[in-house]
Amino acid sequence: MTDPLVQRLRKLDACAVSDALDKLGLAGAITGLQQRSGPDQGGGRIAGRAVTMKVGPGERPPGPTVHLGCRAIESAGPDHVVVVEQRSGVEAGCWGGLLTLGAKVRGTEGVVADGPLRDVDEAIAYGFPVFARSLTSRTARGRVVELGTNVPVTIGAGPDAGGQVVVHPGDYVLADRSAVIFIAAAEIERVLQAAEDIVAKEAAMAQAIRAGTPIAEVMGGNYEHMLQKDGR
Numbered sequence: 001m002t003d004p005l006v007q008r009l010r011k012l013d014a015c016a017v018s019d020a021l022d023k024l025g026l027a028g029a030i031t032g033l034q035q036r037s038g039p040d041q042g043g044g045r046i047a048g049r050a051v052t053m054k055v056g057p058g059e060r061p062p063g064p065t066v067h068l069g070c071r072a073i074e075s076a077g078p079d080h081v082v083v084v085e086q087r088s089g090v091e092a093g094c095w096g097g098l099l100t101l102g103a104k105v106r107g108t109e110g111v112v113a114d115g116p117l118r119d120v121d122e123a124i125a126y127g128f129p130v131f132a133r134s135l136t137s138r139t140a141r142g143r144v145v146e147l148g149t150n151v152p153v154t155i156g157a158g159p160d161a162g163g164q165v166v167v168h169p170g171d172y173v174l175a176d177r178s179a180v181i182f183i184a185a186a187e188i189e190r191v192l193q194a195a196e197d198i199v200a201k202e203a204a205m206a207q208a209i210r211a212g213t214p215i216a217e218v219m220g221g222n223y224e225h226m227l228q229k230d231g232r
Contacts, residue, residue, distance in 0.1 A: 005188050006079045008045040012195050013076055014179040016202075020194035021181070028182045030155055031162035033131045035177055037123035041217060045176040046048060046110035046129045048081040049185075052169050054147040055140070056088040057113065068140055069099040071149040078107040081173040083154035086115025091136050092143035093118030104128045110140075112173060112180050114155045131175050141181065155182065 009017075010087030018029040033189075038044035053072040082103060084095035090164050095111055095156040097119030103111060117123070117132035118139070156164035165182050183191050208218045 003079050005172065005192065006047050006049065008173050008192050008196070009183075009188075010045065012174065012192075012199060013045070014174055014181050016199050017174055017181045017183070017191065018179060019198050020191050021183075022197075023194050024190060025189070026128065026183075026191070027163060027186060028165050028184075029163055030165060031178075031181045032157055032174070032183065032199075033133055033155075033180045035047055035099065035175070036117055036120050036130050036135065037127070037130050038110075038129040039127045043127050045174070046081060047172070048079045048109040049169045049173045050083045050167050050169055050173050050182070051076040051080050051084065051149075052147050052151060052167060053084045053094075054151055054153050055084060055086040055094040055144050056147055057090055057144055058147055060145045066146075068144075068146040069095065070102070071146070073099060073102045073106055073108070075150060076103065076106055076108045079109065081109050081175070082111045083153060083155065083167050083173060083222045084111065084113040084115060085155060086113065086144065086149035087154065088115075088144060090117055090143050092109045092140045092196045093136055094137050094140065095130065095132070096140075100126055100128050100130065112155070112175055114153075125191060129175070155180075 021028050038049050051072050084094045094115040095113045095117050100123045104126050113132040116134045116136035116196045150169040152166050152168050158201050167182050172188050174181040205218050
């Protein structure tokens with residue numbers, strides 16, 4: 001059964017939700033994670049709850065050896081987005097073609113990878129949405145390992161390069177061509193309400209422009225003050 005909060009989030013674009021975060025004084029909008037594949041080879045909004053994975057150099061956690069990404073895929077399904085941290089600086093894929101196929105078969109909404117994506121042509125062929133920091137041909141083998149699944153991950157390049165946020169398992173994710181948005185589960189209701197209010201106000205403004213109202217009049221003081229915390 002689809003999460004009703006995910007259904008509401010899926011109807012919104014990243015810019016509206018980013019504005020809602022600004023209005024509420026919350027972080028969570030991340031730029032620079034480009035959409036590399038999707039239903040039309042680059043289009044398609046995704047929304048869901050985060051299944052997280054951390055990748056980097058080091059030793060695998062104790063336990064049976066499982067290929068990187070398999071635990072995350074097995075934890076995910078409809079209404080989930082796999083969120084990967086690979087910010088080590090090592091050029092090595094943190095997601096690839098067989099993982100993309102596995103996630104698609106599970107019905108996962110998509111993948112957001114703060115790191116290099118491998119096998120992008122396969123993701124395009126599958127029509128599966130993947131957002132990634134960069135592309136590479138270099139394998140993870142011998143370079144990076146899975147350091148944890150469903151653990152907190154840090155996504156983003158920092159305050160001077162599009163922001164940074166810690167994402168926890170179960171947080172909400174929205175991604176489109178403008179940005180990737182992360183919303184803490186505890187904040188989702190008020191973020192959705194604020195974003196829906198913004199969308200309604202902008203729709204009314206668009207209608208006024210179509211009706212012939214001068215754009216300077218439409219985008220006057222009301223637009224400039226729309227994100228103030230007093231709700232104007």
